[in-house]
Amino acid sequence: MTDATGILHLLAFAAEPGGGNPAGVVLDATALDDADMLRIAADLGYPETAFVTARDGDRLRVRYFSPEAEVPFCGHATIATAVALAEAEGPGEFVFETTAGDVRVSARDDGGRIAAGFTSVEPVVRDFHDPSPLLALLGLDADDLDPRMPLAEAFAGNWHPVVAVRTLERFDAFGYDADALRVLMHERGWTGTVTVVHVPGEVADGAVVEARNLFPVGDITEDPATGSAAAALGAYLRDRVGLPAPFHVTVHQGRHIGRPSILEVEVPTTGGIHVGGGATPM
Numbered sequence: 001m002t003d004a005t006g007i008l009h010l011l012a013f014a015a016e017p018g019g020g021n022p023a024g025v026v027l028d029a030t031a032l033d034d035a036d037m038l039r040i041a042a043d044l045g046y047p048e049t050a051f052v053t054a055r056d057g058d059r060l061r062v063r064y065f066s067p068e069a070e071v072p073f074c075g076h077a078t079i080a081t082a083v084a085l086a087e088a089e090g091p092g093e094f095v096f097e098t099t100a101g102d103v104r105v106s107a108r109d110d111g112g113r114i115a116a117g118f119t120s121v122e123p124v125v126r127d128f129h130d131p132s133p134l135l136a137l138l139g140l141d142a143d144d145l146d147p148r149m150p151l152a153e154a155f156a157g158n159w160h161p162v163v164a165v166r167t168l169e170r171f172d173a174f175g176y177d178a179d180a181l182r183v184l185m186h187e188r189g190w191t192g193t194v195t196v197v198h199v200p201g202e203v204a205d206g207a208v209v210e211a212r213n214l215f216p217v218g219d220i221t222e223d224p225a226t227g228s229a230a231a232a233l234g235a236y237l238r239d240r241v242g243l244p245a246p247f248h249v250t251v252h253q254g255r256h257i258g259r260p261s262i263l264e265v266e267v268p269t270t271g272g273i274h275v276g277g278g279a280t281p282m
Contacts, residue, residue: 007040007049008084009282012076013225015252015260021225022282023080024049027088029063034070041065047215047223050077054097062096067218071191073100073157075118075227075275082107082116083279100157104272117276118227120156123235128152128161133184134194137176138163144170148203152240156231156273158192160213164199171198171210172256178216185216195229205247209233212256224254225261227275234265234273245269 007024014020024044029037029051041049045067054061062081064074078096086092086107091114094105101121107114128151135141140163145151149164165171174196181194193213201207211233213226223229230251237243245267254261266274 007044008080010080010083010279011282012079012083012279013227013253013261013263013277014280015254015262018258019224019254019260020280021076021223021254021259021261022046023074023077023279025077025081025084026051027081027084029053037063037065038070042067042218045218047217047220048074048077050074050081052081058093059095059097062098064098067220070099071158073098073103073121073228075157075229075231076225078103078105078118079116079227079277080279081105082118083114086114086116098157103157110278113278115276115278117274119274120228120231120272122271123154123156123232123239123273125152125154125236125239131161131163134161134163137181137184138174138196139176140165140170140174146199149197149199149241152236154232154236154240156235157228158232159188159190160192160195160229160232161188161190162233162236163194163196165196166198168198168200168210171196171212176214178221181214182216192228192232193223193226195226195233197233203237203241203243205243205249207249209249209251210255211251211253213253222257224257224259225263225277226253227263227277230263230265230275231273234267234275238267243267
């Protein structure tokens, strides 16, 4: 799990062996500057790497870098960091001070494995103005969209546009130009992923959501498991779809790139969204 440089390598939210989202974790990055952290993240090539840059008891300053830039928050690397801390020190409760705000994090023993979770910053959901450029990039039109789930943008650490596709066939089949999407995401300030979902059954408590999170960074085009997007989706379902809270949904992600992942999302009546899962050594 740990290489000779002190970098830990974990898979977060794996649904089965070979699944999950890889993350690098550096539990003591106090001697690293921004250039060092970006270089390490680029060398690893994982969607994100987490760096603990300061600590005061159970409060940790955590920064996240993709292979190309710092990002405000990363859910799967948060889960990986919580598991790494629990493996080193034992289960506990923490507060991660992130660029997006304070995130409450827990790690507990669950029958011999570490289960971890985080509660997001206060989420925000807003109207999606002029979605036509994104829909054109994805090759989708109005008939492809799920009328139960209107287009919107949601924030729970990063901004994510949420696009709900009506049929599984269109959800599985759409594609996109990575370079063009990267430009659009930069223009719109989408620091997370483009979240495309399909709900095969009722949109209700206990629903299973199929998700694809588009993330054109470096050699990556699609993210296997996206904790910030799962939290944003929970806020979207509460605040825009009007699903009565509290409720729970399960997000299945990563199937399209051969890395199946499961994220458990608990949505309270108000406040931050809880996302749970685990992480295992690579």
